[in-house]
Amino acid sequence: MAPKRGLGKGLSALLPSENDNDNAGASGKGAKPVSTISAGDTGVRDPVPGNSVPMEKKPGEFFIPVDKLKGDPNQPRKNFDEGELAELADSIRQKGIILPIIAEDAGDGTYTIIAGERRARAAQLAGLSKAPAVLRKYSDEKRMVVSLIENIQRADLNPIEEASAYRKLMELAGLSQEEVAARVGKNRATVANSLRLLKLPGEMQDSIRKNELSAGHARAVLSVSPAKAQETLFREILKKGLSVREAEKRASALGKENKKSKKTSPRRREAELAAMEEKFITRLGTKVVINGDLKKGNIVIDYYSMEDLDRLYEIFGG
Numbered sequence: 101m102a103p104k105r106g107l108g109k110g111l112s113a114l115l116p117s118e119n120d121n122d123n124a125g126a127s128g129k130g131a132k133p134v135s136t137i138s139a140g141d142t143g144v145r146d147p148v149p150g151n152s153v154p155m156e157k158k159p160g161e162f163f164i165p166v167d168k169l170k171g172d173p174n175q176p177r178k179n180f181d182e183g184e185l186a187e188l189a190d191s192i193r194q195k196g197i198i199l200p201i202i203a204e205d206a207g208d209g210t211y212t213i214i215a216g217e218r219r220a221r222a223a224q225l226a227g228l229s230k231a232p233a234v235l236r237k238y239s240d241e242k243r244m245v246v247s248l249i250e251n252i253q254r255a256d257l258n259p260i261e262e263a264s265a266y267r268k269l270m271e272l273a274g275l276s277q278e279e280v281a282a283r284v285g286k287n288r289a290t291v292a293n294s295l296r297l298l299k300l301p302g303e304m305q306d307s308i309r310k311n312e313l314s315a316g317h318a319r320a321v322l323s324v325s326p327a328k329a330q331e332t333l334f335r336e337i338l339k340k341g342l343s344v345r346e347a348e349k350r351a352s353a354l355g356k357e358n359k360k361s362k363k364t365s366p367r368r369r370e371a372e373l374a375a376m377e378e379k380f381i382t383r384l385g386t387k388v389v390i391n392g393d394l395k396k397g398n399i400v401i402d403y404y405s406m407e408d409l410d411r412l413y414e415i416f417g418g
Contacts, residue, residue: 161200163230168210169203169220172247179258179309180221188222197223200232202246214238215246241273245283259315260308263294267385271415277382296322299387302404304334313337316344320351329354370394384415 201216213220214236223231238246244265257265269280281291297308297318304321307313313321317337321330333354337347373390380388380399387402403409 161232161234164201164203164211164233165230166220166224166228169201169213169231169233170206170210171217171220172212172214172243179261180218185218185222185225188218189226192219192222192226192228197228197231200234202236203233204237204243205235211235214243215249241269244269244272249284258309258311259294259297259318260305263297266291266295267298270385271411293319295382295385298385299381300330301327301402304330305404307334307338314344317342317347320344320347323348324351324354325358329358384412386412 197219199216199219201220202214203211203216204214206212211233216233220231247265266277266280266284269275269283270277273279275283277291277295278288281288284291294315297305297315299322300308300318304313304318308315308318313334321333321337324330324333333347333351336342336350342350370393373392373394377388377390380390380401384401386404386408389400391397391400401412403412
């Protein structure tokens with residue numbers, strides 16, 4: 101497992117909110133200024149009698165009831181490991197919440213978590229009645245970027261969640277791969293390689309989510325064609341427990357076998373057609389095959405769930 105990394109200069113420094121000047125005096129229902137987290141403040145029995153966990157008071161920070169903190173449905177991270185949450189809850193019982201949760205007032209007495217859902221869940225598991233938070237208001241694009249930055253820098257996303265978040269950000273703000281990479285501090289190749297994982301069939305994506313298949317294994321699978329060869333390699337990786345290096349070697353062998361078995365095509369596929377197919381794949385974030393020539397043909401677009409189908413419908417202006 102990759103080591104957890106800190107946020108460096110912090111989310112607020114990376115992405116200042118759109119109303120930072122208003123937040124110093126802002127408050128919501130049930131929120132009160134943060135000073136210290138003690139046994140009395142948190143509702144948790146202090147592990148060392150008489151002790152409290154100091155929190156530096158900063159403008160704009162408040163105590164918000166944990167049960168009023170709600171997850172953002174667009175949060176990139178969908179899976180939360182129960183064991184890791186339990187460990188974080190133990191740490192919170194001992195040391196408190198060091199980094200405040202970033203939330204937005206939903207206007208109905210609840211607060212939508214922009215960054216820190218993992219901390220909020222662990223706080224609830226630890227028995228805290230309230231947690232320190234900073235109230236912010238971002239555009240949809242900035243909210244997504246903030247969530248991405250926190251999760252990616254903390255290595256909290258699985259490869260499919262990360263890829264889906266990049267695609268969502270591209271759709272949400274109409275950004276190119278280069279622009280997304282700049283927003284989250286990655287190079288374009290990293291973002292492009294991540295997005296390629298979404299070309300895999302649903303079953304293979306699920307295997308990545310379950311940590312049965314690594315991103316390195318997935319790239320090896322993607323390097324072969326046709327789909328039947330990908331399926332063969334995928335099954336071999338799971339059955340034989342192939343390492344990434346072994347999977348790459350097997351992919352190379354399958355590629356050579358495929359070339360030998362292919363019948364010689366009477367004409368090369370037009371470069372323009374191949375380029376257009378690649379554009380469709382990048383834009384739609386899924387497998388796309390163009391059958392035909394420059395005069396006529398058909399386009400086959402893969403989808404892997406009803407949610408995926410709805411997403412494609414929206415892209416086409418539905």
